[in-house]
Structures are given as C-alpha cells and as structure tokens.
Amino acid sequence: MNIRDLQYIIAVAETRHFGKAAERSFVSQPTLSGQIKKLEEHLGVAIFERTNRSVEVTPIGEVILQHARQIMEQVDAIEQVAQAHHDxxxxxxxxxxxxxxxxxxxxxxxxxxxxxxxxxxxxxxxxxxxxxxxxxxxxxxxxxxxxxxxxxxxxxxxxxxxxxxxxxxxxxxxxxxxxxxxxxxxxxxxxxxxxxxxxxxxxxxxxxxxxxxxxxxxxxxxxxxxxxxxxxxxxxxxxxxxxxxxxxxxxxxxxxxxxxxxxxxxxxxxxxxxxxxxxxxxxxxxxxxxxxxxxxxxxxxxxxxxxxxxx
The missing domain is CATH 3.40.190.290 (D-Maltodextrin-Binding Protein; domain 2)
Structure with a gap:
C-alpha cells in the first residue's frame, strides 16, 4: 500500500467512475483499475462495488476512505509545514x-x-x-x-x-x-x-x-x-x-x-x-x-x- 493507491481510491470515490478517476490521476484506466484491485486483494476486502452502470463505495470502503482522506491531509500537512518554513x-x-x-x-x-x-x-x-x-x-x-x-x-x-x-x-x-x-x-x-x-x-x-x-x-x-x-x-x-x-x-x-x-x-x-x-x-x-x-x-x-x- 502506498500514497498513490490512496489517491486512486479517493479519486474513484469522488467521481464514481474509473475512467474519470484515471484522467484526474493522469494515468491510464487499466493502471488505476489494476492498482485498486491489488489494494483490495492486499486488504482482503472490496472497496468498491462495480456494475456495468455504476461504481458504489462499499460500507467497509467508506471506513477505509475516511482513513485515506485523513492520511492524505497529513501528507498535505507535511508539505505545507515545509512550505511554511519559507512562507x-x-x-x-x-x-x-x-x-x-x-x-x-x-x-x-x-x-x-x-x-x-x-x-x-x-x-x-x-x-x-x-x-x-x-x-x-x-x-x-x-x-x-x-x-x-x-x-x-x-x-x-x-x-x-x-x-x-x-x-x-x-x-x-x-x-x-x-x-x-x-x-x-x-x-x-x-x-x-x-x-x-x-x-x-x-x-x-x-x-x-x-x-x-x-x-x-x-x-x-x-x-x-x-x-x-x-x-x-x-x-x-x-x-x-x-x-x-x-x-x-x-x-x-x-x-x-x-x-x-x-x-x-x-x-x-x-x-x-x-x-x-x-x-x-x-x-x-x-x-x-x-x-x-x-x-x-x-x-x-x-x-x-x-x-x-x-x-
């Protein structure tokens, strides 16, 4: 698991679309889908429920996404702390x-x-x-x-x-x-x-x-x-x-x-x-x-x- 994986699942959760999430993340859709699948296999849970018409976040996925957003805020905070040293x-x-x-x-x-x-x-x-x-x-x-x-x-x-x-x-x-x-x-x-x-x-x-x-x-x-x-x-x-x-x-x-x-x-x-x-x-x-x-x-x-x- 890495920061990029967390960015991918947040992008999918916010767009409810793997293609749009891939565009937003500046990667191909197969790359994004593959990384999320690996993450789900690593965790042993499904973060998203996929159908031909929609992408929905599972209940356990909502909990994971809450932690992911908190982690990304702390990552952003680290960058801001370094930036704040100058301004x-x-x-x-x-x-x-x-x-x-x-x-x-x-x-x-x-x-x-x-x-x-x-x-x-x-x-x-x-x-x-x-x-x-x-x-x-x-x-x-x-x-x-x-x-x-x-x-x-x-x-x-x-x-x-x-x-x-x-x-x-x-x-x-x-x-x-x-x-x-x-x-x-x-x-x-x-x-x-x-x-x-x-x-x-x-x-x-x-x-x-x-x-x-x-x-x-x-x-x-x-x-x-x-x-x-x-x-x-x-x-x-x-x-x-x-x-x-x-x-x-x-x-x-x-x-x-x-x-x-x-x-x-x-x-x-x-x-x-x-x-x-x-x-x-x-x-x-x-x-x-x-x-x-x-x-x-x-x-x-x-x-x-x-x-x-x-x-």
Whole structure:
C-alpha cells in the first residue's frame, strides 16, 4: 500500500467512475483499475462495488476512505509545514460558503486578500450548509463560511460577525404604511422563503416565530432556489421576505420596486462563522482570512472578536 493507491481510491470515490478517476490521476484506466484491485486483494476486502452502470463505495470502503482522506491531509500537512518554513501563508486555501453569504461577502475581501497576501490563494465553492459540512468532514475543503451552529465534534467554529435581517416588501404591500413592523405582523403575513436545504429559510421562520412552512395560500408553492430569485419575486409583487444585511449591497436594492427596513427585534440576526476541522494544520491562514473579513465588513453588521465578543 502506498500514497498513490490512496489517491486512486479517493479519486474513484469522488467521481464514481474509473475512467474519470484515471484522467484526474493522469494515468491510464487499466493502471488505476489494476492498482485498486491489488489494494483490495492486499486488504482482503472490496472497496468498491462495480456494475456495468455504476461504481458504489462499499460500507467497509467508506471506513477505509475516511482513513485515506485523513492520511492524505497529513501528507498535505507535511508539505505545507515545509512550505511554511519559507512562507506560512503560501498555498491554496479551499473555502466553501453558503449561497446567501458568498455573492455579497466575497467581493468585499477578494481584492484586499490578493493585495495583502498574494501567496494565499482562495479556492472557492458555493453550496448549502449540509453539503459544506459533509465536505469538511471528508477533507474536500479546508473551511466553510456558515450561518448555523455545527455540532460535529471534529469541527471547530470561529465566530466572525452578527448579521441583522431586513424586511423586504413591494411598495404596494400593506406594510408600506406601517411605521413599525412588529413580530405579530410577521407571524400573520405570508412570507416568501427559499427552497428546502437553505439555512436562510429556517432562520426566517425562527425570526418570524413560524413553526412550519405554509402549505396553503398563494405563497405555498413559491420556493426560490436563490436569494436573487426570491427578491425578484418580491419586486414583482408576490410577497415579502427577510434579507441578510450583507445582501442589502446587491444590485437589486435600487430601482427594483422593493422597500426595505431593518427589523427592530433583538434576536433578528444570524451569526456567521468560519468552520474548520480541529485537525486542520494551517490555523494561521484561517486567522488571516478572518482578519481580512473583519477589516472590510460594512457597518450594517456587527463584528465579533477572537473570543466571541461583539465589537
């Protein structure tokens, strides 16, 4: 067994295809297939279940792959330790972010990060919370920007900032003539929500004290896949919704026919954190990223210092 064998089985597990895994590994398919077969014979177990149509990981294969990913992270850590001797911030940092953060925060920090730390290269991916958490656990990314707490014991959390929610509604909405929006107003109105899987939908329901999604009424079947689509529905007069403060900088905020106002509830916010594996060896790179984020946050959010105190 060698490192190359582990790289091969990880490639097959991630692509679910021997040919694609061989291309990714820069070897021929017979070479890759032969090495994996030798590894399975050496271990006395089948890592993959092969059919004419698919490649699936066996239960014992999942356990082996978990160890393989941990080993490859340590191999990468060895290389990074050597690299850090010359430059502790050098190399790629694989960062994930949820879709309701990434489009609004990344434009604020990418250029400053590139200018101040040109040797640190962000590799970005945008996915929902559950997917990012799973990818963190499987060592596919190094850290993730999330807006919900994580309970997995192998993951650590670095709080960054608290982000208030704003109410967005059409100009002809009943809310337009109300000087103050109460929680009772939100509890009794129909709200547009993102589709299942987006943490913002759950957070909106929590702020509005909604126990479950509406299954009746005009809004019951409207489930947007992105915040931008949701806001287009608001602008078209289909209803109201809650918007995180960073998204208020989006292009939709002007000339869209949408009225916005900050909610005046003490708990109408979400906490955005940088989540990472406790075993991740490049903590200094994460602290650097956190500092850049803090330095370029707009005044619509409340930064949190290193010990979790709101600034």
């Amino acid at each position: 502790p911030l050098a190399g790629p940092l694989r960062l994930g972010a949820i879709p309701t953060i990434s489009p609004y925060l990344m434009p604020l920090i990418l250029m400053p990060l590139k200018q101040d730390y040109p040797q640190l290269r962000l590799v970005l991916s945008e996915e929902v919370t559950d997917t990012l958490t799973r990818r963190l656990q499987q060592h596919e990314i190094d850290a993730a920007l999330l807006a919900t707490p994580v309970e997995e014991p192998e993951l650590e959390t670095m709080p960054l900032f608290d982000e208030p929610f704003w109410l967005a509604h059409p100009r002809d909405h009943a809310f337009y003539n109300k000087e103050h929006i109460t929680r009772e107003d939100l509890e009794t109105t129909e709200l547009l929500l993102l589709a299942e899987g987006h943490c913002l939908a759950k957070q909106t329901m929590e702020v509005c004290r909604l126990k479950e999604r509406s299954t009746r009424g005009e809004m019951a079947d409207l489930r947007a896949a992105s915040l931008e689509t949701l806001l287009q529905l608001v602008g078209a007069g289909f209803g109201s919704t809650l918007v995180p403060a960073l998204a208020m900088r989006g292009s939709w905020a002007t000339g869209s026919g949408i009225v916005t106002r900050e909610l005046e509830f003490p708990d109408a916010y979400r906490r955005v954190s940088l989540v990472y594996r406790a075993s991740f060896p490049r903590i200094e790179a994460l602290h650097t990223l956190a500092r850049v984020i803090h330095d370029h946050l707009p005044n619509t959010v409340t930064p949190i210092d290193a010990v979790g105190v709101r600034g």
